């Protein structure tokens with residue numbers, strides 16, 4: 589029995605934008621009880637970009653999207669699906685995607701929505717966009733990860749504020765040239781892990797007066813989950829297509845901690861030079877981290893036509909996910 593042929597879709601262009609303000613570990617150490625030595629040795633982070641009041645999520649997302657459209661050689665009018673992955677939207681409503689749509693001048697018939705899977709948000713949005721493209725209802729998608737994590741941090745809490753940064757990254761997905769295309773995706777979430785990583789304030793749940801409302805994390809537990817989940821989902825994804833880690837030319841993992849990236853390399857049995865990392869310069873930009881890293885990897889010439897690329901992430905939820913792309 590023959591199955592209907594699903595056309596192939598892939599990444600046609602990438603773009604990114606980070607705020608201009610660079611904040612080094614030494615600068616942070618002036619206001620928080622920490623040091624460059626502690627932060628760098630535990631996380632690999634040297635500096636991060638922090639947004640000012642003028643750098644809204646919309647502003648960062650639009651700049652990243654324009655760069656991705658230019659890279660793809662497409663006009664905004666070609667886009668009919670826009671997903672913004674973020675857990676720090678400009679407003680609870682309307683969706684950031686509609687604000688980005690207006691600034692980019694996308695057609696009224698564009699499907700626009702935000703998606704929150706925290707640091708796994710970009711991979712969730714990538715999978716969703718692929719499914720909608722494959723359904724035949726859309727032709728070209730803009731998938732953006734954009735975050736202003738600086739707004740949800742307690743800048744007196746050294747255990748969290750040193751880890752994160754702000755930024756945006758975008759990809760354009762569309763019909764793939766022969767031989768390339770998205771190969772497989774896989775998503776998941778572990779029930780009952782709410783309290784390991786959360787922002788307790790800002791939603792509709794009332795908070796007791798004086799209760800903390802900033803990002804909270806049980807770092808050690810999250811670390812262990814990150815390594816295990818990214819290793820497992822990577823292996824499952826590859827096995828689902830009869831592939832092994834050795835087939836992967838480049839892994840672009842969520843940029844949370846260089847030690848986590850080194851651990852996954854070890855678990856997968858891959859040399860570290862098959863990984864792309866820029867966490868040293870941006871910190872953890874949550875949903876923006878993979879598209880920001882993917883864009884830098886492309887511009888650095890790390891991806892060649894035909895390469896098998898693995899995107900893999902974890903985040904609050906706890907969520908996890910991966911995507912395999914034949915470049």
Ligand code: COA
Nearest residue numbers: 622623626630707746747750807808810811844845902903
């Ligand atoms: N500067 C100096 N000391 C710090 C510090 C900082 N910024 N943050 C924590 N410390 C201290 C702690 O207070 C603790 O001191 P104590 O032993 O006197 O109690 C000590 O350093 C060790 O803390 P610990 O939390 O055990 O360190 P760690 O080696 O586990 O590293 C993380 C902490 C957060 C870097 C690490 O657990 C991690 O990266 N976890 C994953 C987080 C993550 O990826 N989050 C994003 C999810 S998308």
